[in-house]
Amino acid sequence: MKKLILLLFIVTSLTRVYAQDSLITNIGSRKALSLNGSWQYIVDPYETGFYDYRYHELNEKNGDAYWNTDVPANKTDKKEHGYIAKYTLQVPGDWNHQKPEFVYYEGTVWYKKSFDFHPAESATRYFLYFGAVNYRADVYLNGKKMGMHKGGFTPFNFEVPVSLLKATGNFLVVKVDNKRYADEVPTLNTDWWNYGGITRDVKLVEVPQSFIQDYVIQLKKPLPGKAPAAMPEVTGWIRLNQAQSGGNITITIPELKLKKQVAVIGAITPVSFKLPKLQLWSPEHPKLYQVIVATSNDRVEDKIGFRTVEAYGKQVLLNGKPIFMRGISIHGEIPQEVRRAVGPEDAKQLLGQARELGCNMVRLAHYPHDEAMTRLADSLGILVWSEIPVYWTINFGSQEVLNKAKAQLKEMITRDHNRASIIIWSVGNETPVSQTRTDFMHSLITEAKRLDSTRMISAALEVNYSALKDINEVNDPLGQFVDLVAFNEYLGWYGGLPDKCRTTNWSTPYNKPLFISETGAGAKGGFHADSLTRFSEEFQEWYYKEQIAMLKRMPVNFVGLSPWVLNDFRSPKRNNPIYQEGWNRKGLYDDKGNKKKAFYIMQAYYNEMKKKTIK
Structure with a gap:
């Protein structure tokens, strides 16, 4: 009887947690019609296709709405929008790199795809699946709204009534809006490029009437x-x-x-x-x-x-044995083509570069990356830190913003909770300390643990830099709630020169593993000077030499690091006209794919740490 009561409690709890879920996982295992390829588009900065002249949302019967057909019923029918082959974008892909006029564009673009449909003979259901759309997506099929989704890096799907599908000429329209807002996640201010568009796969997925929607099959801790x-x-x-x-x-x-x-x-x-x-x-x-x-x-x-993975005392244990994480932070970007990364080939490039550096771990910053990354990490044996874009100064006092963050957290975990490579769910990066912020982040940690109790939960925490002593303390109050105490430090790049590392030590009041989630210095690839010259490869090389010497004095609970960053990446915040030109230059690879001198410093350190681990 006790076992029956316990079983009913487990099922009731699970149902309560997952009752509102609609995401279908493991889409790659499903029969599906790919809707990738060439899509026609309309640029709509005033959102004329969505609002009338009184700024009220148009209804589905309004012929001027851009989700309706652009074909006039007769010669007197007025149509003030149109989709033609002259204006096309490739999906998946961001719009910024596909057209010169889109480089800095933030606003609405309407995407349209026509497709034919051959229904299955048996009773079948169909779902439109999107790997990711940045940032807001309003989806319409044959003039009917399927739904709306917010969040630029997580998947979503909508069920399509079979009666709505036609044998030929289905008219799929997606209103994509990548504008930044203060009450969104991420917020207005970020240090990466706001790539807009349908950036990951689109599929029409076929499932039976009753189907397997999701599953977790993992080792018991x-x-x-x-x-x-x-x-x-x-x-x-x-x-x-x-x-x-x-x-x-x-x-x-x-x-x-x-x-x-x-x-x-x-x-x-x-x-x-x-x-x-x-x-x-x-x-x-x-x-x-x-x-x-x-x-x-x-x-x-x-x-x-x-x-199995856990934070135990001052160590991180994988399968019960201590590990040292030789990591690197990665943005989801292919710098030599100046575009958002998508698909298996891009994953091979990025994770291949990380392996060449000597990494056994990557921090996928600062948002969930393409599913191809986590699946390839499984195959290659690369540990993964996966993160939602709770970044810097979002509105921590807003319940609505918290709900948006929780939705993205749930979508990230749901998609990847069977990936062995993922050992850390991160709920944010460099969030400024206040009680309101700590309550907000603690709520996310609680939610993450509820959704998945098998992995570590962390965030990149704030540091108390001492002006009087040579000991910097990681005492962010959020540290009491995370499993892994992670922090970003740029000693010698922001504040002083790299030789400041020689007298600096680190501590934390938390009896937990300590991890450096970022450290790095900028260098323009190919620019050489003496080691005191900012943005030279020699300065970056010196920075890493001093960092590594400091790392060898870290406390016993130091379990690894993920330097910032694998590749140079685009950022509108980086405006030095000689050395940056809209690029964050902290990569160990430059924007052409060339290794900088600092690459070899980190590679040698990681090879040394790997040998120590083997011994």
């Missing part, structure tokens, strides 16, 4: 500080799109000769089973298993690695 058992236990749940009882869900892992069948008990069915002869996932051995989840009428496949 062992007792604190302990390694997984010889025959570890998997716990998790399977979510169907609608509550039902009866029938079974089957989980199969062919390589382990495992076939587990569980009875469906509602919308969410808990699962638990032992895995014999399991090879644990790690950076040295990134073992992935084919996992099949099936019902009587649906089936999805995934590649999943099994591992």
